[in-house]
Amino acid sequence: MSDATHPEASSPPNINQITTGDVTAALKAGWADFLKAPAFGLFFALFYVLGGIVLYLEFEVMGQSYWIIPVAFGFPFLAPFLAVGLYEVSRRLERGADLDWAAILGSVFNQKDRQFPSIAMVLIMGFLFWIFVAHIVFMLFMGLQPMTNIMSNWQDALLNRNGISMLVVGTIVGGAMAFVAFSITVCSLPMLLDREMDFISAMIHSFQAVMQNLVPMLIWGGVVSVALVLGMLPFFLGLFVALPVLGHATWHLYRRTMSFDD
Numbered sequence: 001m002s003d004a005t006h007p008e009a010s011s012p013p014n015i016n017q018i019t020t021g022d023v024t025a026a027l028k029a030g031w032a033d034f035l036k037a038p039a040f041g042l043f044f045a046l047f048y049v050l051g052g053i054v055l056y057l058e059f060e061v062m063g064q065s066y067w068i069i070p071v072a073f074g075f076p077f078l079a080p081f082l083a084v085g086l087y088e089v090s091r092r093l094e095r096g097a098d099l100d101w102a103a104i105l106g107s108v109f110n111q112k113d114r115q116f117p118s119i120a121m122v123l124i125m126g127f128l129f130w131i132f133v134a135h136i137v138f139m140l141f142m143g144l145q146p147m148t149n150i151m152s153n154w155q156d157a158l159l160n161r162n163g164i165s166m167l168v169v170g171t172i173v174g175g176a177m178a179f180v181a182f183s184i185t186v187c188s189l190p191m192l193l194d195r196e197m198d199f200i201s202a203m204i205h206s207f208q209a210v211m212q213n214l215v216p217m218l219i220w221g222g223v224v225s226v227a228l229v230l231g232m233l234p235f236f237l238g239l240f241v242a243l244p245v246l247g248h249a250t251w252h253l254y255r256r257t258m259s260f261d262d
């Protein structure tokens with residue numbers, strides 16, 4: 001095995017067939033990792049929670065709190081990248097290595113010299129594109145109406161032909177974009193931490209892994225979506241538990257899905 005800072009060049013991964021049982025096992029392992037190292041989970045989750053609160057308060061001050069909804073739906077674009085610290089904790093627990101704060105934070109910091117900045121840019125661009133699409137969908141179906149008018153009388157604005165059409169189209173488009181983001185990151189980000197591989201190859205292998213294990217991966221994606229939605233209540237505080245468990249579980253699902261000959 002390679003070390004976290006200077007991994008050896010890796011051969012392409014073998015994609016294993018997984019079942020729903022592997023998804024359950026990964027989730028249980030994620031919960032166990034959180035219980036073993038709760039301080040790390042709470043520390044890394046703090047950035048998500050504070051970020052969500054700051055965004056909400058900023059939108060509230062601007063009188064545009066309604067935009068927290070599309071921002072929240074765009075969360076899958078950014079959450080996997082920010083979970084790299086949780087992957088490193090699970091990686092060390094798996095190997096029986098010391099959970100040293102300096103080493104773990106150093107490993108996360110050192111990713112700036114590898115492939116993470118490139119894949120981060122892909123995810124950030126995807127997130128910004130989703131916000132743009134959300135604006136376009138709203139404009140196409142609701143015209144030039146101010147959003148504030150709609151939110152103050154949402155029953156009349158949304159429970160009609162245009163409103164329902166907007167919700168349906170927005171859900172389909174957002175779901176498709178979220179699926180792509182999920183497919184190219186669910187295995188690629190842990191892989192980039194664990195192995196020396198270019199980010200494009202990692203995303204391709206991750207997408208192939210999802211296609212070859214579509215049912216269990218869709219179930220995992222559903223678990224992630226539901227957990228994140230529930231975790232945002234109340235006031236994002238549930239993310240203190242949901243995010244660490246999901247981050248650790250993602251590492252274990254990657255380990256069950258991908259294997260290497262070297």
